[in-house]
Amino acid sequence: MSINSWGNYPKINNNSIKFNTIDDLKNQLKNHSEIIACGNNRSYGDSALSNNIIQVKPFNKFLDFDQKAGVLHIQAGVLLADIIKYFVPRGWFLKIVPGTKFITIGGAIASDVHGKNHHIDGCFSESTLEFSLMLPDGQIKLCSPSKNQDLFRATCGGMGLTGVILDAKISLRKINSKFISQTTIKTENLEDTFAAFEKYNSEKYNFAWIDCFARGKNLGRSIMTIGDFADDGQLDYIPSQKINIPFFLPNFTINKFTAGMFNKLYYYQTKQQISHQKLDLDAYFFPLDGIDNLNRVWGKSGFLQYQCILPKETAFVGLTELIECISRTKLGSHLSVLKKHGKANENYLSFPLEGYSLALDFKMNNGLFKHLDHLDQILQKYGGRIYLTKDARVSKQVFERGYPNIEKFRELRKKYKMSQKFNSLQSHRLGL
Numbered sequence: 001m002s003i004n005s006w007g008n009y010p011k012i013n014n015n016s017i018k019f020n021t022i023d024d025l026k027n028q029l030k031n032h033s034e035i036i037a038c039g040n041n042r043s044y045g046d047s048a049l050s051n052n053i054i055q056v057k058p059f060n061k062f063l064d065f066d067q068k069a070g071v072l073h074i075q076a077g078v079l080l081a082d083i084i085k086y087f088v089p090r091g092w093f094l095k096i097v098p099g100t101k102f103i104t105i106g107g108a109i110a111s112d113v114h115g116k117n118h119h120i121d122g123c124f125s126e127s128t129l130e131f132s133l134m135l136p137d138g139q140i141k142l143c144s145p146s147k148n149q150d151l152f153r154a155t156c157g158g159m160g161l162t163g164v165i166l167d168a169k170i171s172l173r174k175i176n177s178k179f180i181s182q183t184t185i186k187t188e189n190l191e192d193t194f195a196a197f198e199k200y201n202s203e204k205y206n207f208a209w210i211d212c213f214a215r216g217k218n219l220g221r222s223i224m225t226i227g228d229f230a231d232d233g234q235l236d237y238i239p240s241q242k243i244n245i246p247f248f249l250p251n252f253t254i255n256k257f258t259a260g261m262f263n264k265l266y267y268y269q270t271k272q273q274i275s276h277q278k279l280d281l282d283a284y285f286f287p288l289d290g291i292d293n294l295n296r297v298w299g300k301s302g303f304l305q306y307q308c309i310l311p312k313e314t315a316f317v318g319l320t321e322l323i324e325c326i327s328r329t330k331l332g333s334h335l336s337v338l339k340k341h342g343k344a345n346e347n348y349l350s351f352p353l354e355g356y357s358l359a360l361d362f363k364m365n366n367g368l369f370k371h372l373d374h375l376d377q378i379l380q381k382y383g384g385r386i387y388l389t390k391d392a393r394v395s396k397q398v399f400e401r402g403y404p405n406i407e408k409f410r411e412l413r414k415k416y417k418m419s420q421k422f423n424s425l426q427s428h429r430l431g432l
């Protein structure tokens with residue numbers, strides 16, 4: 001059975017390789033000329049797809065926990081969900097979590113994922129103290145911000161193209177509740193939304209859902225949520241139950257009409273301008289995880305996520321143009337999420353930079369790539385970039401203009417002969 005990414009696009013036949021020991025992995029690297037590591041396949045596009053895929057998920061032991069320093073040592077296949085399940089009842093939480101907890105530590109480092117607190121805490125690499133990396137020749141290097149710094153900077157955000165991450169030490173934060181105290185703010189348009197982000201900039205977690213169908217004076221209206229852990233001592237966390245989508249839904253289930261309806265309903269079901277709520281951490285951080293196989297609602301042809309980021313100087317005007325284009329063409333995304341980001345880090349290919357990112361889901365169809373090329377043109381005009389872990393189609397030229405450190409990355413790949421071993425569909429498409 002072939003492995004697919006979360007977006008179920010593209011699909012290729014591949015050979016899935018498991019390993020039990022480090023020596024086993026070394027031999028597998030020796031025996032295959034082209035290979036890429038995968039975690040739990042929650043990346044949307046083609047970054048974890050190749051003819052030969054090494055499955056790291058079964059390599060998933062907890063190795064050590066330094067209670068005093070809050071430092072956890074784990075193998076790279078451990079899921080964030082397993083860390084949360086074990087550590088929340090003990091009063092600890094991950095410093096950075098993306099919108100799903102079903103990703104591995106290796107995947108979190110390789111995409112240098114960010115959460116709703118990037119403006120304060122940065123990316124996953126900012127909570128990563130060190131990791132060990134297997135290079136193409138089987139050598140293992142310990143990498144940290146001070147040891148083998150070039151490998152650290154290239155691997156965090158390097159989409160598996162520098163080697164196989166084997167284990168990592170990450171630092172956790174103390175918490176005193178399984179609940180989040182959340183405030184919801186309803187905004188009328190993009191200007192209002194930006195003003196709310198500025199006003200609540202010192203809040204730990206914040207993000208906004210944008211109605212991408214609204215136009216004119218309502219363009220960019222949103223429901224914004226801000227929050228942080230409560231302080232009520234309730235740590236009896238039990239992971240939320242999930243409902244399952246057992247098969248791919250028919251192609252007509254998701255369309256422009258349902259997307260438009262969903263956006264309107266979501267906006268109007270929030271009645272008050274400002275409201276407060278206490279909710280379980282799963283409901284706050286990972287609402288999409290509540291449905292197992294959620295990606296099947298898009299049908300067998302799959303879907304794409306378009307996530308881009310614009311620098312703070314051009315974000316308002318650039319996003320206005322992007323959202324206008326999306327609402328005019330009725331490209332329509334069910335879920336459109338806007339986040340404010342803090343300063344970029346020094347990793348060569350990490351996605352976030354100081355500004356605003358927008359994530360949009362689009363069902364795969366014949367005209368989609370043309371529309372997205374048009375969004376790319378707007379993005380380029382305003383100095384933005386695309387997130388590699390969501391991508392399956394951006395051109396080499398658009399990608400390169402967004403990532404000024406790409407040559408450093410390529411040089412390092414050459415130096416360690418990584419480009420002769422670790423490759424994905426994405427690395428070929430983008431000449432990484």
Ligand SMILES: Cc1cc2nc3c(=O)[nH]c(=O)nc-3n(C[C@H](O)[C@H](O)[C@H](O)COP(=O)(O)OP(=O)(O)OC[C@H]3O[C@@H](n4cnc5c(N)ncnc54)[C@H](O)[C@@H]3O)c2cc1C
Nearest residue numbers: 039040041042043098099104106107110113114159160165
């Ligand atoms: C519902 C949903 C919400 C999401 N929300 C966010 C979000 O808010 N913020 C965000 O940043 N991301 C988000 N993502 C994306 C997701 O966090 C990343 O794609 C993450 O990298 C997936 O991890 P994984 O373990 O599934 O890795 P995979 O998808 O299997 O692989 C992703 C990349 O990591 C590499 N890789 C995996 N394991 C290793 C390893 N051991 N060694 C070397 N390379 C490795 C692969 O080669 C590939 O390039 C979301 C995804 C979903 C499905």
